Amino acid sequence: MTSSTPSADLWWASPSFWRKLAIWVTGGSFVMLIFLTFDTMSYIQAGGKKVPAYSVINQRVDYKFDDTLNRFQPVIGPEEPLFGKVLTEAEAEALVSKGKLTTQAKNCMSCHTLLGNGSYFAPDLTKAWLDPAWGSKELRESAMVAFLIDPSDKLHNSAGRRMPKLGITEEEARATVAFLKWMSAIDTNGFPHNFKAMDQSDPAPAAPTEPAAPAQP
Amino acid sequence: MTTLGVFNSANLNGGQKLAMKYFAVSLALFGAQILFGMLAGIQYLKPDFLYEVIDFSVNRTLHVNALVVWLLYGFIGGVYWILEDEAQHPVVGLKLGNLIFWILTSAVVVVVLVYLFIQIGPGEMKSIWLINEGREYIEAPRWADIGIVVSVLTFFYNVAATFAKGRYTGIAGVLVLDLLALFGLYLAGMFYTPNVSVDQFWWWWVIHLWVEATWEVLVGCIMAYMLIVTLGVSRKIVETWLYIEVALMFGSGILGLGHHYFWIGTPEYWLTIGGFFSALEPVPLVAMVVHAVFDAGAHKLKNSNHPALGWTIGQAAGNFFGAGVWGFMHTLPQINLYTHGTQWSASHGHLAFFGAYSTAVIGFFYLAAQKARGNVYMSGNLPGAWKWKWSMALLWIGMIGMTMAMLIAGYEQSQIERAIEGSTWMGYFAAQTHPWFVQAMNWRQISGWAFALGYILLVWDLLTIGKGETRPAQNHS
Numbered sequence: 001m002t003s004s005t006p007s008a009d010l011w012w013a014s015p016s017f018w019r020k021l022a023i024w025v026t027g028g029s030f031v032m033l034i035f036l037t038f039d040t041m042s043y044i045q046a047g048g049k050k051v052p053a054y055s056v057i058n059q060r061v062d063y064k065f066d067d068t069l070n071r072f073q074p075v076i077g078p079e080e081p082l083f084g085k086v087l088t089e090a091e092a093e094a095l096v097s098k099g100k101l102t103t104q105a106k107n108c109m110s111c112h113t114l115l116g117n118g119s120y121f122a123p124d125l126t127k128a129w130l131d132p133a134w135g136s137k138e139l140r141e142s143a144m145v146a147f148l149i150d151p152s153d154k155l156h157n158s159a160g161r162r163m164p165k166l167g168i169t170e171e172e173a174r175a176t177v178a179f180l181k182w183m184s185a186i187d188t189n190g191f192p193h194n195f196k197a198m199d200q201s202d203p204a205p206a207a208p209t210e211p212a213a214p215a216q217p
Numbered sequence: 218m219t220t221l222g223v224f225n226s227a228n229l230n231g232g233q234k235l236a237m238k239y240f241a242v243s244l245a246l247f248g249a250q251i252l253f254g255m256l257a258g259i260q261y262l263k264p265d266f267l268y269e270v271i272d273f274s275v276n277r278t279l280h281v282n283a284l285v286v287w288l289l290y291g292f293i294g295g296v297y298w299i300l301e302d303e304a305q306h307p308v309v310g311l312k313l314g315n316l317i318f319w320i321l322t323s324a325v326v327v328v329v330l331v332y333l334f335i336q337i338g339p340g341e342m343k344s345i346w347l348i349n350e351g352r353e354y355i356e357a358p359r360w361a362d363i364g365i366v367v368s369v370l371t372f373f374y375n376v377a378a379t380f381a382k383g384r385y386t387g388i389a390g391v392l393v394l395d396l397l398a399l400f401g402l403y404l405a406g407m408f409y410t411p412n413v414s415v416d417q418f419w420w421w422w423v424i425h426l427w428v429e430a431t432w433e434v435l436v437g438c439i440m441a442y443m444l445i446v447t448l449g450v451s452r453k454i455v456e457t458w459l460y461i462e463v464a465l466m467f468g469s470g471i472l473g474l475g476h477h478y479f480w481i482g483t484p485e486y487w488l489t490i491g492g493f494f495s496a497l498e499p500v501p502l503v504a505m506v507v508h509a510v511f512d513a514g515a516h517k518l519k520n521s522n523h524p525a526l527g528w529t530i531g532q533a534a535g536n537f538f539g540a541g542v543w544g545f546m547h548t549l550p551q552i553n554l555y556t557h558g559t560q561w562s563a564s565h566g567h568l569a570f571f572g573a574y575s576t577a578v579i580g581f582f583y584l585a586a587q588k589a590r591g592n593v594y595m596s597g598n599l600p601g602a603w604k605w606k607w608s609m610a611l612l613w614i615g616m617i618g619m620t621m622a623m624l625i626a627g628y629e630q631s632q633i634e635r636a637i638e639g640s641t642w643m644g645y646f647a648a649q650t651h652p653w654f655v656q657a658m659n660w661r662q663i664s665g666w667a668f669a670l671g672y673i674l675l676v677w678d679l680l681t682i683g684k685g686e687t688r689p690a691q692n693h694s
Contacts (some may be wrong), residue, residue: 001415016451018460022391025464029471036490037418043484044414048401051414051482097411102340104351104409110274115481116558118419121261121273124558133642142600152269157646161264164272172340183413189488191480193554194639205577 025193046093050187054092057082057178061185063130063197071190077200083141092178099179102172111163114183116191122163128175129184130197135201141177148173221591222686228591230302232379234309236390238318239294240585242325243578244676246287249329251669253279258665261658275336278349279357280328285354286325286572291578293372295439296392298581302374303442306383310375321368328361345409346603352416354424355406362407369400387456391463392438399431399440414482421477428570429498429540430470436532436577437505443529443580446521450512458508465501473498479550480557488550495548500543507582509533521690522587522595524605524682528580531613535572543568555635560628560657568620571612579675585688586679594688605682608674615668620663 011017047053052074060077079086087095103109109118112125123131134140147154149170151163168176226234233688257276259266267276275614300308308314331348338344345351357365373396380389410416441455475491509530513520520526543565547556556562583605587595599605630648638644648654 010296013457014459017388018457018464022460022467023466026467026471029467033471033474040418040478040483040487042417044412044418044482046412048357050484051412054411057227093411096341096445100411100416101342101345101409105338105340105344105349107274107278107351107356108339109351109353110277110356111272113558114413115417117420117477117481118558119274119277120558120560120563121257121277123642124640127640128642131642146268155223157642157650159264159646159650161649162268164269165649166337169339175340179411186414186482188480188482189485189550191554191557192635192640194636196639196641196644 026109052076052185053089054096055087055089055183056185057092057096057181058086060198060200061129061181063127063184063195069190072142072193072195074184074185074187082181083174092182095175095178096182098172098175099177102168102176103179106166106168115186115188122161124192125180125183125184126188126192127184127195127197129181130195130200132196132198134198137198140198144177144180145170145173148176221689222683223591224589224684225591227590228589230301230307231311232297233585235308235311235314235318235587236297237366237585238315239297241289243287243290243294243321244582244679245576246256246283246290246325247357247575248672248676250280250287251665251672253283255662255665255669258658258662262655262662264573272336275332278332281354282328282332282356282569288432288570288574288578291574291581292435292439293583294585295578296376296435298585299388299439299442300379303386303388304379304383306379307593308375309378309382310371313371314375317368317371321364322365324361324368328357331358332356336651342409343458355420359407362403366400367676368402369396369403372680373397373400386452388438388440388441388459391434391459393439395434397429399427399435402426402431406494406509416481416555417481418478421474425474425477427472429473431466432574433466433470433536433540434463436574437466439581440509440529440532441579443525443584444509444512445520446584447526447529448512448516449520454512458504461503461506462501465497465504469494469497469500470648476550476553479553492549492646496545498548499537499545502537502541506533506537516618519691520596521692522583522608523597523599523602524595524678525580525583525587527605527609528576528583530579531609532573532576535568536582537572539565539568539572539620543624555631556627559627559630559635560623561631561653564620564623564627567623568616569615582675582679583682586682590683590686592690593683593686594690595683595686596691599682600686601678601681604674604678608671611667611674612672615664615666615671618664618667620660622657622659622664626654626661629653629657676677 043050045051058079058081060080062077063072063076064075066073103162110206111119111122113120114125116126117200134143148168150165152165156162229237253276256267257273257280258269260273323358335348338348348358349356350358376396377393377669380393405419437459441459444450444455445452472490472494475487476495478487478491514529547553547561547565587593629651633651634640634644634648
C-alpha cells in the first residue's frame with residue numbers, strides 16, 4: 001500500500017479552507033440572528049404586534065379559530081376589567097409584573113409550562129385564564145384567587161396530583177391572575193391548537209325566571 | 218517514580234490535578250441528578266409521595282440543575298485535563314483556578330441547600346436574588362449567577378492565557394472562542410422582565426445557544442483530544458474535522474434557535490427559519506459519527522483505553538440519535554404545535570443530554586482514572602472489565618428505556634391532550650390518566666432503576682479500575 005495521501009493537496013480537504021468557512025458561517029449566522037432579534041423585539045414588546053399592552057386586562061380576552069389564518073387567535077373583546085377595576089397602563093404593568101414575579105418566586109415553571117415551556121407535571125398555563133375548569137366567567141376570578149391561595153384542599157383531577165400550598169398571599173394571587181389574563185392575550189401563532197375556551201358570551205337578555213331546579217344529591 | 222496501578226496525584230500535571238477535583242464533584246452531582254429524577258418519577262406514580270415536603274417542583278429543579286452543573290463541571294474538568302498537554306505549558310493561574318474551584322463548589326452547595334430547604338419565596342425581587350429565579354435550567358438565584366460569571370471568567374482567563382503562552386493549536390483556537398461565546402451567552406439570562414415573551418426569547422439564547430451550539434463545539438474540542446490520545450489519530454485529521462463540525466454546527470444551530478420561537482409570541486417568520494435550520498441540525502452530528510467510526514476503524518479499534526473509547530463511540534451515536542433524530546422528529550412547526558411541552562420534549566431531552574454530553578464526560582472520567590494510576594493498561598483482557606461493560610450497558614439500557622417510555626407518553630399526550638382535547642386542564646388530565654400514559658410512567662421508573670444501578674457500578678468501577686494493574690497503557694500507534 002502506498003503511503004501517499006493525495007487528499008493533502010486538495011483545497012477542500014485542507015484545514016485552512018474549513019477554518020475560514022467555519023469563521024464565515026458562524027459570523028454570518030450570528031449577524032443574521034442579531035438582525036432578526038432586533039426585528040423580533042419590535043413584535044414582542046408589550047403593545048407590539050404580537051404581545052398586547054398590559055392594559056389588555058381591562059378587556060375581555062378570548063381565543064377563537066380564525067378562518068382566514070386557519071388557526072386559533074386571541075380575540076380582544078369589550079371592556080371587562082379584571083376584578084371590576086379599570087387600570088391605567090402603568091397600574092396594569094405593575095400588577096402583571098407582580099404576578100410574573102410571583103410565578104418565578106414560586107417556581108411555577110418546575111411543574112407547569114408557560115407558553116409550552118417548563119415542566120410537564122401540571123397543565124399548561126398559556127390559556128389558563130380561559131380554561132372552562134374555572135366554571136363560568138362570573139366565578140372565574142374568585143375561583144382562581146381562592147385556588148392559588150390554597151389549592152391543597154381543592155378538587156383537582158382523578159390522577160391524584162395536587163398543587164401544594166405555596167404561601168401565596170391574596171395580593172400575589174390577584175396579581176398572578178392578572179399575569180395569566182395578560183398572557184392569554186399573546187398571539188402564539190395558534191398554540192395551543194384546538195383549545196376549548198370557556199364560554200364568555202354575555203348572558204342572553206332577561207329570559208323569564210323559573211324556579212331553580214333542586215340540587216342533585 | 219510512580220508505581221503503576223497505584224492512585225497517585227503525582228502522576229498528573231497541574232491542570233489534571235485540578236481537573237480531578239472537578240470530576241469528583243461532577244460524578245457526585247450526576248448521582249444527585251439521578252436521585253432527584255427518581256423521586257420526581259415516583260411522584261408521577263404516587264402523587265402524595267413527599268407532598269409538601271419535597272414537591273415535584275423541587276425535585277425537578279434539582280434534577281435539571283444537577284444536570285447542568287455536573288456537565289459544566291465535567292467540561293471544565295475536561296478542559297483543564299487537556300490544557301497542559303495541548304498547550305505544552307503549565308496552567309498560568311493554577312492557584313487562582315483552585316481557589317475558584319472551592320468558591321464555585323461552596324456556592325453550588327449553598328444553592329442546593331436553599332433549593333431543598335427554602336424552596337420558594339414571596340413574589341418580590343429579593344426571592345429572585347436570594348432563593349430561586351424560577352426559570353427552568355437557570356433557576357440559580359442572581360447572586361449565584363454573578364458568582365458563576367466571575368468563576369467562568371477566571372476559567373476563561375486560565376485557558377486563554379495558558380494557550381497564549383504555550384502552543385496555540387487548532388483545538389485551542391476553537392476552544393477559546395467557544396468559551397468566550399458560552400460565557401457571554403450566560404449574561405443574556407440575567408435580567409428580570411414582566412414580559413414573558415421577552416423573558417423566554419432571551420432565556421432561549423442561553424439554553425439553546427449553550428446546549429445546541431456552544432456545548433456541542435466544546436465537546437467537539439475535548440473529544441478531538443480524546444481521539445488523539447486514545448486512538449492516536451493525526452492532529453491534522455482531527456482538527457480539519459473539528460472545523461467542519463464547527464461550520465455545520467454553528468451554521469445550523471445558531472438560526473436553529475428559531476425552533477424555540479414558534480409559540481412564544483414571536484413573529485411567524487420564525488416558523489420558516491426555525492424549521493429550516495433546525496432540520497439541518499442533525500447534519501453535523503452525522504459528520505461526527507462518520508468521523509468517530511472512521512477513525513476507530515482506520516486504527517482497527519486498537520486503542521489505549523477501552524472504556525473511554527467505548528463511551529466516545531457511544532457519544533457519537535447518542536448525540537446523533539438523541540440530539541439529531543429525536544430533535545428532528547418534533548422540530549418542524551407542523552408537528553411541534555402538538556408535541557411542544559409534552560413528554561415528547563422530555564424524551565428528546567433525556568437521550569440528547571445523555572448521548573451528547575454525559576457520555577463525553579464519562580469518557581473523560583476513564584481517561585482520568587487511567588492516568589491517575591500511572592497511565593496503566595486499560596485495553597483488552599482487563600481484570601474486572603465486567604464492571605465498566607455492565608455499567609455502560611445498564612446506563613444505556615436505562616436511558617433508552619426511559620426515552621422510549623417518555624416517547625410513548627409524548628405521542629399519547631400529543632394526540633389526546635393536544636390534538637383532541639386542546640390542552641385544557643381537563644384535556645391534560647385526560648391524557649395523564651390514560652392507561653398508555655400510566656404504563657409509560659411505570660416503564661420510565663423501572664428504566665430509571667436500571668440507570669441508577671448502572672451509575673453505582675460506574676462509581677465503583679472508576680474507583681477501582683486499574684488498581685494493582687502492572688502493565689503500562691497499550692501503545693496505539
